[in-house]
Amino acid sequence: MTKFLGMHEALEVHELLTFKTLCLxxxxxxxxxxxxxxLKAILASDVTTGTEHIKQLQQFLTNREDVQ
Structure with missing residues (x-):
């Protein structure tokens, strides 16, 4: 992965982050x-995976080093 995202890529990641936060x-x-x-079990699973997805998306916006 490159060290920096392009402007359009950063905006798209931000849109995904906003959507995943709303879903969570x-x-x-x-x-x-x-x-x-x-249904409670399905929603609890969705909360767990959604939290992980949000953390991963935040890393794209905040971590400027190579991520493997």
Whole structure:
């Protein structure tokens, strides 16, 4: 990976980060309202993976060194 993202790439990563943050917020909120245990498990899994995805996207915007 290169050390720097192009302007359009940084904007696209930022859009993805915004979308994933919105998804994480919705999954967290809905998991508190869900009554079905299977649905709660799916939402909990989505929260876990969404959190990891957000961390990875943040690294693209903040980490300027080579990432392998």
């Amino acid at each position: 917020t919705k999954a967290t909120t809905m998991s508190a309202l869900a009554q079905d245990e299977e």
